[in-house]
Amino acid sequence: MKILNAKQIREADAFTIKNEPIASLALMERASTAFTREFVRLFPKKDRTVHIICGQGNNGGDGLAVARLLFAQAYRIRLSQIISENSTDDFNKNLERLPKEIPLEKIRFATELKVSPEEITIDALLGSGLNRPLEGRYLEIAEEINENATDTIAIDVPTGFCCDAPTESVAVKATYTISFQFPKLGFLLPENSKFTGKWLVAEIGLHPEFIEKEKTPYTLTEAKDIRKVLRPREHFAYKGDYGHATLIAGAFGKAGAAVLSAKACLRTGAGLLTVRCPEKCVDTLQFSVPEAMCDLDSEKEFLSSLPDLSKKSAIAVGPGIGTALDTQNMIGELLRISPAPLILDADALNIIAMRDWIDKIPEGSILTPHLGEFRRLVGESRDGFQRLEKLRELSAWTKSVIVLKGAFSAIATPDGRVRFNGTGNPGMATAGSGDTLTGIITGLRSQNYSAEESAVLGVYLHGLAADIATERKQSYESLIASDITEHLGLAFQKAQHLR
Ligand SMILES: NC(=O)C1=CN([C@@H]2O[C@H](COP(=O)(O)OP(=O)(O)OC[C@H]3O[C@@H](n4cnc5c(N)ncnc54)[C@H](OP(=O)(O)O)[C@@H]3O)[C@@H](O)[C@H]2O)[C@@H](O)CC1
Ligand SMILES: Nc1ncnc2c1ncn2[C@@H]1O[C@H](COP(=O)(O)OP(=O)(O)O)[C@@H](O)[C@H]1O
Ligand SMILES: [K+]
Numbered sequence: 001m002k003i004l005n006a007k008q009i010r011e012a013d014a015f016t017i018k019n020e021p022i023a024s025l026a027l028m029e030r031a032s033t034a035f036t037r038e039f040v041r042l043f044p045k046k047d048r049t050v051h052i053i054c055g056q057g058n059n060g061g062d063g064l065a066v067a068r069l070l071f072a073q074a075y076r077i078r079l080s081q082i083i084s085e086n087s088t089d090d091f092n093k094n095l096e097r098l099p100k101e102i103p104l105e106k107i108r109f110a111t112e113l114k115v116s117p118e119e120i121t122i123d124a125l126l127g128s129g130l131n132r133p134l135e136g137r138y139l140e141i142a143e144e145i146n147e148n149a150t151d152t153i154a155i156d157v158p159t160g161f162c163c164d165a166p167t168e169s170v171a172v173k174a175t176y177t178i179s180f181q182f183p184k185l186g187f188l189l190p191e192n193s194k195f196t197g198k199w200l201v202a203e204i205g206l207h208p209e210f211i212e213k214e215k216t217p218y219t220l221t222e223a224k225d226i227r228k229v230l231r232p233r234e235h236f237a238y239k240g241d242y243g244h245a246t247l248i249a250g251a252f253g254k255a256g257a258a259v260l261s262a263k264a265c266l267r268t269g270a271g272l273l274t275v276r277c278p279e280k281c282v283d284t285l286q287f288s289v290p291e292a293m294c295d296l297d298s299e300k301e302f303l304s305s306l307p308d309l310s311k312k313s314a315i316a317v318g319p320g321i322g323t324a325l326d327t328q329n330m331i332g333e334l335l336r337i338s339p340a341p342l343i344l345d346a347d348a349l350n351i352i353a354m355r356d357w358i359d360k361i362p363e364g365s366i367l368t369p370h371l372g373e374f375r376r377l378v379g380e381s382r383d384g385f386q387r388l389e390k391l392r393e394l395s396a397w398t399k400s401v402i403v404l405k406g407a408f409s410a411i412a413t414p415d416g417r418v419r420f421n422g423t424g425n426p427g428m429a430t431a432g433s434g435d436t437l438t439g440i441i442t443g444l445r446s447q448n449y450s451a452e453e454s455a456v457l458g459v460y461l462h463g464l465a466a467d468i469a470t471e472r473k474q475s476y477e478s479l480i481a482s483d484i485t486e487h488l489g490l491a492f493q494k495a496q497h498l499r
Helices: 006-019 024-042 058-072 089-097 136-148 190-196 208-213 223-229 255-267 279-288 325-337 346-355 371-378 384-398 433-446 451-472 481-486 488-495
Strands: 050-054 077-082 104-107 120-124 151-155 176-180 198-202 218-220 244-248 272-277 293-296 314-317 342-344 401-404 410-412 418-420
Touching: 006 024, 006 208, 024 058, 024 089, 024 151, 024 176, 024 198, 050 058, 058 077, 058 089, 058 120, 058 151, 077 136, 190 384, 223 451, 223 488, 244 255, 244 433, 255 272, 255 279, 255 433, 255 481, 255 488, 272 279, 279 293, 314 325, 314 433, 325 346, 342 346, 342 433, 346 371, 346 433, 371 384, 384 401, 384 410, 384 418, 401 451, 410 451, 433 451, 433 481, 451 481, 451 488, 481 488
Parallel strands: 050 077, 050 120, 077 104, 120 151, 151 176, 176 198, 218 418, 244 272, 244 314, 272 293, 314 342
Antiparallel strands: 401 410, 410 418
16 A cells, blocks of 8 residues: 655545546545545444534544545534635535534634543544644644544544655644545654554555556555465465475574574474574473474574584574674674675674674675664664654665564665565564564565565564464453464464455
């Protein structure tokens, strides 16, 4: 799914009106109908008054249409109209269509608006037409909503929220944002969830031809993208067909990281797996993952040297390795010889940052930093938008795929594209879930998926497995990293549409 900026969305709107063709009022009706459908799904009970706060632009026009549509479904409606000098034509037409039974308060000053916690508040004040920070009564109204509303549902975008740049002034803090056709780039950045709340996309049938030809570096991965890339297992398959992966992981006290990665790698379908680990990790590993072979480092407690890496299909390094000097030198050597595609995670990334070795990263590697590791690599970012630019630069610089992990993990490729991932949930913010991701990506890379495919598929399946685990038996609180691996089978089945 493409992520277009506000200007492109306006153009998509105009193109649709001209070429479908459809009257702009009818398109507004379609958008409002789509919003209403989602709203009814979220709030099926009709026991609370729905208070709709409208501006006089098209976002306000949507608000009026939504008022009429919800009223027709027997919701109790109260409407506040913020009076301003210029209103749009479609706003005016929807005002004429408004049933007389709906109470309408005309608001000239912010102090006239009363928001009640007992009601459900719909924010239809300003949408994607925002062209300056909120001030004066708009700012006061947003503050009144934030102070007193308990459930705020934003139409398209919360009032005051910037889709494509940092939101630096006050904006409405919605519980839900029901957005038209596309998620906005800002929705995918961590600092903005306080404005958008949970967001969902309502399809409004903007012209596919326009969307098809419009260029954007940003996309959100969908199930159909995954199905296209996943390869079915051959009937006459032999384990040698699925690669021999190496995982360089673990240190004394951190054998668990190696176990989690190793299990996830095997559960993803790698034919063979060898784990290189310090001697003190070996019993734990052999006991917990008997399917993996172990190759012992000469050091007992940490890694100090590379194993034989010939004929390996993918090499992952980082989970639980620590940053001992010998381990650092081992990483330096690995970057130098890199006999197979590398997956660099955790302390391998910290070592690269400490030693200033970004230039040594072999082309075609996959890096999987979380926010902290990313900061160590490229420094502090002012906000999520600047961080995205740094992500794209790092990918181009290293000619590698970079997975910036978090909610909506962002996967950058050297050509400048960024693919966001929408699977996963807050239960994954738990020890070791990054280690399982490394294992999954390694398993895929080992089976000869490209670096980009491995990252995109891996992140998607990782999140999907966690989602299935939480749907079936865990809560966000109780989910632990092993649950993700345990549900990989169901994730594969779901992704392949076998279930
Ligand atoms: N995407 C689609 O295809 C579809 C989109 N639709 C809907 O249209 C919405 C966009 O509507 P829109 O363009 O009329 O703008 P909207 O957000 O209502 O603002 C109105 C005016 O407010 C002003 N203004 C700006 N900033 C301000 C500020 N800080 N404080 C005060 N005023 C400020 C500015 O006017 P100005 O003052 O600059 O003259 C602006 O023009 C979109 O979000 C969606 O709900 C659907 O109906 C159909 C399909
Ligand atoms: N709120 C969230 N929503 C979706 N995914 C999340 C969320 N929090 C964390 N994750 C995922 O969980 C994993 C956490 O990885 P990481 O921070 O490296 O954990 P660890 O170091 O404990 O293994 C990442 O893949 C990340 O994308
Ligand atoms: K809005």
